Amino acid sequence: MSDALIESLTAAVQARPDDLPLRLHLAELLVAAGRGAEAIEHAAQVLTREPGNAAARTLMASALGGGPAPAPAAPSDPAPASAGQAPAAAAPPPATASGSAADPGKPAGGVDWAALEQQFGDAVPPRFARSGDEPEPVAGHADRAFDVERSTVTLADVGGMAEVKKRLEVSFLGPLRNPKLRSLFGKSLRGGLLLYGPPGCGKTFLARAVAGEMGAAFVSLSITDVLNMWVGSSERNLHDLFESARGHAPCVLFLDEIDALGHKRSQLHSSAMRTVVNQLLTELDGVQGGNDGVFVLAATNAPWDVDAALRRPGRLDRTVLVLPPDRPARASIVEFHLRDRPVAGVDLDAVAAATDNFSGADLAHLCETAAEFAMRDSIATGEIRMINQADMLAAAAEIRPSTDAWFSTARNVAMFANQNGEYDDLAAYLKKRKPR
CATH class of the missing domain: 1.25.40.10 (Tetratricopeptide repeat domain)
Structure with missing residues (x-):
């Protein structure tokens, strides 16, 4: 050639x-x-x-x-050789002790297909396609990967919440910053804190801020990361998530909607869910693997639905009420959500005064609604105008705080289910809370 x-x-x-x-x-x-x-x-x-x-x-x-190069005839239906002409392809080699042509898992005809598929997998499609209903192979537990983040927000980015920050400083941050003092007092670098309060008040953001303040890894766990239809899979998923957190210590493990994973077992009709709660208790105890350096932060809107065993000392033994933002915090939140919008003459303090009991999510919706008012007028008149104080106050009058429904339920709990005093902080807040 x-x-x-x-x-x-x-x-x-x-x-x-x-x-x-x-x-x-x-x-x-x-x-x-x-x-x-x-x-x-x-x-x-x-x-x-x-x-x-x-x-x-x-x-x-x-x-x-x-x-x-072989003849172009199809391998499965070779053309018959004519007289005096050699066959287009040689006969397959006989089976040997090391491999057989009929065995797809071993080299056939001198070609190791498995090795070649691995080598040229980037450019050549696989020889055999997986059928649609065939399950994917399950890798070992050690090969499972979870989203381990590095948070960039700190407590300085959290508006208000002075009491919550003080509690976090005593529980987690202080001992972490002072290892000698921690050793003197025998303070362990482990623990759990339950954040509860009305929805939209920043519990998840606060957990990320704690991780950023500590310079620790952040792993967020939700019910969709754990629950599986197969028996035993949910417990295994829960164990793997905790193992991932232990492997990245110091780490903040955030259990969102803990009432869904750790619901009161006496109210569960499913034996599978009861075993999930049992597995969660085992992981919090760190029986199979030490939890030193793993800080468990859990959040819920319904702490009264959380199993009592989860809240005993050594597990989620400290509880912090995360309330709607106070007046200075509301002004900061509104300013944050207006930062990229055309604004003129907005009095942040007056807006904060008109939004008592609003959650952070409510304030974000308030700014969105005010922007809609200004945009509607701009479309109607054909002349663009800024978002002004009238838009903000009109939006505040139109929106009802989403925390009202939660506090209605919480009031009953504080009045009739607070025998052990675990909701004293909630009861104290409700006494001074002004209904809107």
Whole structure:
């Protein structure tokens, strides 16, 4: 085979990379010249664009096997050899002790297909496709990966919540910053804190801020990360998540909507969910793996639905009420949500005074509603105007705080289910809370 012809065709392919017949012809010449490694690249390029191209597959097999290019006849139905003509393909090699042609898991005909699939998996489609209803292979537990984040927000980014920050400083941050003092007082770098309060008041944001303040990893766990229809899978998922947190210590493990995962077992009718709660208790105790350096923050809107065993000392033994933002915090939140909008003459303090009992989510909705008012007028008049104080106050008058419904339920709990004093802080707040 003339090298000059091959070089000429190579230059032509480089000039016309999408000319697949030309590329196939070059690959055929390379195989015939014994340059199988170069032919593989061109056959792979064709298969990338046309996975079902039979000629490219035949050339690839021939190049990988190191033999001459086979005749174009289909391997499953070879054309009969005419008189005086050699067969198009040699008979398959006999089975040996090391492998059989009928055994797809072992080398056949001198070609280790499994190794070649792994080597050229980027460019060549797999030899056998998985059927739609066939389950994917399950990797070992150690191979499972979870989203481990590094939070960039700190407590300085959290508006208000002075009492919550003070409690977090005593529980977590102070001992972490003072290892010698921690050792003197025997304070363990482990623990759990339950954040509860009305929805939309920043419990999740606060957990991320704690992780950022500590410079620790952050792993968020929700019910969708745990629950699985197969028996035992939910417990395994829960264990793997805790193992991931232990492996990235110091780490803040955030259990969102803990009442869904740790609901009172006496109220559960499903034995599967009861075993999930039991597994959660085991993981919080760190029986199989030490929880040193793992800070568990849990959040719920309904602490009265959380199993009592989860809240005993050594588990989620400290409880913090996360209330709606106070007046200075509301002004900061409104300013934050107006930062990228056209604003003129907005009195933040007056807006904060008109939004008592609003949650952070309510304040974000307030700014969105005020922007809608200004945009509606701009469309009607054909002249763009800024968001002004009238828009903000009109939105505040229109929106009802979403915390009202939660406090209605919480009031009953504080009055009739506070025998052990665990909701004293809630009862104290309700006494001074002004109804809207």
